[in-house]
Amino acid sequence: VRRIVVVGGVAGGMSAAARARRLDEHAHIVVLEQSAYVSFASCGLPYHLSGEIADREALLLHTPQSLAAALALDVRTGSRVTAVDTAARTVTVATADGEYVLGYDALLLAPGAVAVRPPVEGLDHPSVHALRTVPDLDALNERVARLVADRTAGAPAPAAVVVGAGLIGLEAVEALTTRGLQVHLVELADHVLPPLDPELAPLLAGELRDHGVGLHLGVAARAVTPRGDDGAVTVTLSDGTELAADVVVVNVGVRPASDLAREAGLALGPTGAIRVDADQRTSDPHVWAVGDAVEVTQAVTGAVGPVPLAGPANRQGRRAADSMVGHRTTPQAPVLGTAIVRVFGLTAAVTGPNQAALTRAGIAHEVVRIHPGHHAGYFPGTEQVHLVATFAPDGRLLGAQGVGRAGVDKRIDVLATALRAGMTADDLAELELAYAPPYGSAKDPVNMLGFVAQNVLDGTTPQWHPDELDAARADTLVLDVRQPAEFARGHVPEALNVPHTELRGRLDEVRAAAAGRPVSVHCASGVRSHIATRVLLAAGLDARNLSGGWLTLSAVH
Ligand code: FAD
Numbered sequence: 090v091r092r093i094v095v096v097g098g099v100a101g102g103m104s105a106a107a108r109a110r111r112l113d114e115h116a117h118i119v120v121l122e123q124s125a126y127v128s129f130a131s132c133g134l135p136y137h138l139s140g141e142i143a144d145r146e147a148l149l150l151h152t153p154q155s156l157a158a159a160l161a162l163d164v165r166t167g168s169r170v171t172a173v174d175t176a177a178r179t180v181t182v183a184t185a186d187g188e189y190v191l192g193y194d195a196l197l198l199a200p201g202a203v204a205v206r207p208p209v210e211g212l213d214h215p216s217v218h219a220l221r222t223v224p225d226l227d228a229l230n231e232r233v234a235r236l237v238a239d240r241t242a243g244a245p246a247p248a249a250v251v252v253g254a255g256l257i258g259l260e261a262v263e264a265l266t267t268r269g270l271q272v273h274l275v276e277l278a279d280h281v282l283p284p285l286d287p288e289l290a291p292l293l294a295g296e297l298r299d300h301g302v303g304l305h306l307g308v309a310a311r312a313v314t315p316r317g318d319d320g321a322v323t324v325t326l327s328d329g330t331e332l333a334a335d336v337v338v339v340n341v342g343v344r345p346a347s348d349l350a351r352e353a354g355l356a357l358g359p360t361g362a363i364r365v366d367a368d369q370r371t372s373d374p375h376v377w378a379v380g381d382a383v384e385v386t387q388a389v390t391g392a393v394g395p396v397p398l399a400g401p402a403n404r405q406g407r408r409a410a411d412s413m414v415g416h417r418t419t420p421q422a423p424v425l426g427t428a429i430v431r432v433f434g435l436t437a438a439v440t441g442p443n444q445a446a447l448t449r450a451g452i453a454h455e456v457v458r459i460h461p462g463h464h465a466g467y468f469p470g471t472e473q474v475h476l477v478a479t480f481a482p483d484g485r486l487l488g489a490q491g492v493g494r495a496g497v498d499k500r501i502d503v504l505a506t507a508l509r510a511g512m513t514a515d516d517l518a519e520l521e522l523a524y525a526p527p528y529g530s531a532k533d534p535v536n537m538l539g540f541v542a543q544n545v546l547d548g549t550t551p552q553w554h555p556d557e558l559d560a561a562r563a564d565t566l567v568l569d570v571r572q573p574a575e576f577a578r579g580h581v582p583e584a585l586n587v588p589h590t591e592l593r594g595r596l597d598e599v600r601a602a603a604a605g606r607p608v609s610v611h612c613a614s615g616v617r618s619h620i621a622t623r624v625l626l627a628a629g630l631d632a633r634n635l636s637g638g639w640l641t642l643s644a645v646h
Contacts, residue, residue, distance in 0.1 A: 091116045093413055094180060094193040096170045096349070098122035099129060100399050101380030102199030103151070104406030105413075110160045113414045118162050119191065121182055123169035126223045127151060132399055134226045135257065138233070139264035148223065173198075173353035175373045195375055195413040198350055198363065199406065202343035202381035202397050207252065209339070211313035216320045217337045220261055229338065232320070233268050236335050246271040250324045250334040252310045253341040254281040256430045259293075261338045263433055266300055273303040273332050275310050275324070277341075282430065285490060286443050286477050288458065288555065288637065291644040292492045296435045305330060313337060345382040345395045358384040360394040367420035369409035377413055379405035388423035388508065389487050390442050390450040396424045427505040434494050438501035441488030441508050447479060454479040454487050456554065457541045458637030460614040461534045463496030468526035474500060474534050475640070480542045484513035489538070496534070503535050514542035541615070550622050551633040553609050555642045561609040566602050568610045568632075570621040571639070575613060579643065589617040589624075596628050603630060611635035611642065 093109050095102045098120040106120050120127065128151035136142045153164035171188070172181040179190045204219055206212065218229040236247035249265045251258050254276035265272050274281070274297065280290035281297065281304070294304055309327040316323050316333065324332045345362040356364040356372035362384035369377045380402035386393050401424050411418040429438035447454045457478050462471035474493035481487055489504040491497040507517060517539030524531050532540070544550040553561060558581070561567055567581045570589040580586065585602050587595050589612065599608065608630050612618040615638040625632035635642060 097199035098127035101402040101406040105410040108410035121168040135260035198378040200346040247335040362395040368412040377409040385424040436497040440505035465526040607631040614638040
């Protein structure tokens with residue numbers, strides 16, 4: 090009988106154990122988990138904190154007993170693997186009752202990640218919490234419940250400081266606000282959700298402020314100091330700001346939990362993640378590894394490092410099981426890093442590298458920004474989807490991001506599929522997507538990205554970008570083709586306002602104002618200015634259209 094030993098019993102580890110059993114009814118499959126819980130829903134933790142998942146037990150998807158009954162797995166909680174001997178093919182397991190050594194034929198390492206501890210003084214204060222595990226959630230929940238219950242009528246809301254505005258930090262902010270706390274969010278980067286392109290992040294910042302969240306961007310938390318004996322603290326920031334807090338949640342990212350692998354002599358990559366091949370096999374032929382602890386190759390840029398997301402971990406677990414039992418495997422494809430988060434009424438989602446990552450990798454790209462309705466404009470309840478996509482000069486899609494109140498999730502999933510398939514702007518333009526007025530448009534936002542990219546890449550409509558505003562003002566005529574009322578609400582200084590509907594009759598005026606310079610056209614979103622740019626080009630002027638229009642320009646300036 091083959092013995093498969095799995096270290097870590099949550100996303101990647103349990104996917105592997107379950108798949109291995111479905112493929113091999115006779116193997117002895119042991120899952121060793123250091124904590125008291127296996128197969129819990131990490132991703133659901135913030136939603137129990139918010140109260141949306143009311144039943145804590147709903148997060149605990151399985152128990153050792155249910156896994157023994159359904160899958161004949163030998164699941165051992167409270168069992169920490171402290172050493173791997175690859176020559177003897179054994180692991181050392183530490184339990185409350187002492188240590189033992191267990192042999193394996195195939196070993197899977199799925200130990201996940203460990204939280205990065207930022208250099209903040211006083212982080213050990215009991216009011217400072219993490220949000221990674223079930224015990225973390227229980228402790229935080231208890232603190233929040235006590236603060237809410239102890240609040241006397243008329244007293245200010247209890248205060249929370251969340252350090253780190255990544256995916257989990259944002260979910261924590263939303264949950265704590267929902268529970269009635271006054272929340273401050275501290276982020277070292279200059280915008281929330283650092284993977285998001287800077288022109289989309291202000292939308293999230295606005296949503297957070299509208300829900301009363303205090304934003305502290307571009308600053309670090311430096312110290313947590315006690316302020317009385319009821320658990321109240323002061324969080325001091327690098328700009329000298331002092332925030333009073335009753336609870337602090339720190340989530341500044343994770344690093345691969347690869348110490349065990351390193352000590353066992355397995356190869357690690359430069360980021361400290363475990364190196365694996367396309368079948369999840371490590372440098373030792375009897376050891377596989379998956380999840381947050383391993384290195385992956387990122388699509389498009391080819392960057393190598395960990396991508397701590399549940400989807401890749403689960404799929405890798407399945408693949409590792411296939412490989413361990415000698416089943417046909419589907420080799421790991423480069424990881425897109427597709428991710429999504431809800432921030433109150435907004436959804437933000439990304440797939441593939443952002444613009445900064447493309448620039449870092451030296452990959453030439455054109456950026457397309459659009460703001461279409463999520464379904465037909467004439468159907469009630471249309472919401473704008475703000476989409477940014479990048480394309481290679483040959484038309485290949487490189488990455489995409491979106492923010493909006495509705496319809497963002499399906500656009501990003503279509504774009505992630507297109508990215509995986511290596512599609513181009515022409516392909517996006519030709520995608521046939523489901524349409525009836527309550528759901529989309531005959532020209533879906535994804536088609537629109539393709540159309541705009543086609544126009545830009547084949548030179549039909551050249552474009553300029555928000556970060557070129559200073560040069561546009563200095564060296565070109567900025568032509569605003571919105572209606573005068575829109576112009577009056579805010580415009581680029583010295584811009585000439587000629588509504589696009591009047592442009593054909595006022596070409597001489599534009600020509601005179603341009604005085605031989607190029608014309609940098611814009612409207613609110615880029616649609617009317619596209620028409621105007623075509624009119625100007627046909628009239629022999631050197632014209633270009635602002636990518637993303639005033640909506641994007643005003644977000645970044
Ligand atoms: P894990 O699922 O973390 O499991 C590793 C397990 O190994 C742990 O239980 C640990 O105790 C155990 N272990 C470690 N070392 C040892 C040892 N030596 N011996 C025994 N056991 C050990 N991803 C998304 O894609 N979408 C989301 O919405 C999302 N939300 C998240 C929300 C939160 C609050 C958190 C914490 C994570 C979220 N993630 C999300 C990330 C996702 O949960 C992880 O990427 C995924 O769980 C990684 O799977 P894994 O198997 O590598 O590690």
